Amino acid sequence: MQDPALQPIAEKVYAGERLTAADGLALLTTRDVWTLGELAHHARTQRYGTAAYYNINRHLNYSNLCVLSCKFCEFHRKPGQDGAYQYSIDEVVEHAKKAETAGATEMHIVGGLHPKLKFDYYTDLLRAVRQATPAIHLKAFTAVELTHLARIHKRDRKGHPGAGTIRGMLEDLIAAGLGSLPGGGAEVFDDRVHNEVFRGKIGGLEWINVHRTAHELGLMSNATMLYGHVETLEDRINHLCLLRDAQDEAIDQGHAGRFQTIIPLPFFPDGSELEHLPGPTGLDNLRMLAVCRLMLDNFDHVKCFWIMQTLPMAQLGLSWGVDDVDGTVVWYDITKVGGAGTHQETTPADLQKLIREAGYTPIERDTLYRRVIRDGADWRIDEAMQTV
Numbered sequence: 001m002q003d004p005a006l007q008p009i010a011e012k013v014y015a016g017e018r019l020t021a022a023d024g025l026a027l028l029t030t031r032d033v034w035t036l037g038e039l040a041h042h043a044r045t046q047r048y049g050t051a052a053y054y055n056i057n058r059h060l061n062y063s064n065l066c067v068l069s070c071k072f073c074e075f076h077r078k079p080g081q082d083g084a085y086q087y088s089i090d091e092v093v094e095h096a097k098k099a100e101t102a103g104a105t106e107m108h109i110v111g112g113l114h115p116k117l118k119f120d121y122y123t124d125l126l127r128a129v130r131q132a133t134p135a136i137h138l139k140a141f142t143a144v145e146l147t148h149l150a151r152i153h154k155r156d157r158k159g160h161p162g163a164g165t166i167r168g169m170l171e172d173l174i175a176a177g178l179g180s181l182p183g184g185g186a187e188v189f190d191d192r193v194h195n196e197v198f199r200g201k202i203g204g205l206e207w208i209n210v211h212r213t214a215h216e217l218g219l220m221s222n223a224t225m226l227y228g229h230v231e232t233l234e235d236r237i238n239h240l241c242l243l244r245d246a247q248d249e250a251i252d253q254g255h256a257g258r259f260q261t262i263i264p265l266p267f268f269p270d271g272s273e274l275e276h277l278p279g280p281t282g283l284d285n286l287r288m289l290a291v292c293r294l295m296l297d298n299f300d301h302v303k304c305f306w307i308m309q310t311l312p313m314a315q316l317g318l319s320w321g322v323d324d325v326d327g328t329v330v331w332y333d334i335t336k337v338g339g340a341g342t343h344q345e346t347t348p349a350d351l352q353k354l355i356r357e358a359g360y361t362p363i364e365r366d367t368l369y370r371r372v373i374r375d376g377a378d379w380r381i382d383e384a385m386q387t388v
């Protein structure tokens with residue numbers, strides 16, 4: 001070990017003890033990145049051995065119209081602007097059927113904060129996809145979208161019990177087929193950062209509150225952190241500590257839902273109002289993956305989202321605390337690495353190969369981390385072989 005400051009932290013990791021915020025900061029700043037990687041690898045291997053998870057999924061961004069204009073976002077458009085689009089329910093169903101044909105077990109559905117759509121659009125969308133492709137799990141809508149939807153719910157469900165509340169709105173979406181929540185929109189939980197870059201978006205407490213309500217209602221969810229812009233390293237650690245506290249609460253209170261996965265997302269300056277910033281480096285990305293594994297001891301999974309990290313980085317991440325490389329994706333409109341187009345796809349064979357090449361055992365999972373067994377074009381969940 002080159003950095004003696006890591007010795008007491010290493011002792012805690014090997015004893016399975018919780019790390020403090022100061023420990024997290026020491027791990028984020030140490031020059032001894034090999035010890036950091038080794039500790040994260042230990043924590044990951046303790047839980048999963050050589051197992052590494054992937055899924056077969058499809059992303060669908062139903063519209064890029066958005067009432068906000070976040071500085072870091074190159075996805076959103078205003079009505080009438082070049083490139084603005086919105087899918088009809090029929091078009092969404094077409095996407096879902098193609099996903100089913102391709103063997104997907106999950107649709108990941110998110111979009112901008114649409115200025116005009118009625119609440120019925122969202123329930124009709126879920127219901128139509130559920131009806132057309134009943135086996136596909138619907139992971140949909142970030143906490144930011146859900147807060148926007150609660151306002152629409154208040155207007156369109158006037159007089160109904162729960163109108164305009166996160167709980168009432170989520171209950172309606174669950175009845176229509178919502179299966180779980182993605183982790184997007186968390187950005188960095190800090191007022192200064194929020195006011196500088198995400199003004200207009202919900203703050204950290206509101207984001208956590210949406211997920212808390214979802215957990216109370218039995219929904220699983222994920223969490224993200226978009227790092228590498230105007231936040232400090234302390235902000236990053238504080239973000240992780242707030243997530244860890246929220247997860248403790250979900251567990252202590254016995255909620256049927258909780259966070260499954262942390263997905264650290266590197267910021268891409270290109271095309272955004274923050275283009276002058278350098279963005280995080282590869283080493284920064286590895287550090288964040290490792291620190292997420294070590295700080296979030298009550299999260300089961302750490303995902304390296306290859307779309308924003310690249311496939312080679314996902315491969316390397318498996319030895320830096322990562323146990324999940326996400327899925328086949330196909331279309332992703334939100335961020336493009338190095339100017340990549342919106343068609344970003346990898347195959348199950350490629351994901352299996354990259355996992356094997358890195359020395360791990362590929363296991364296909366569904367959204368809820370249950371093992372998927374395939375027989376030709378058919379698939380089923382093996383309830384006896386839970387991944388966690």
Ligand code: SF4
Binds near residue numbers: 066068075076111113
């Ligand atoms: S990040 Fe989301 S909320 Fe902000 S402008 Fe882009 S689509 Fe809209």
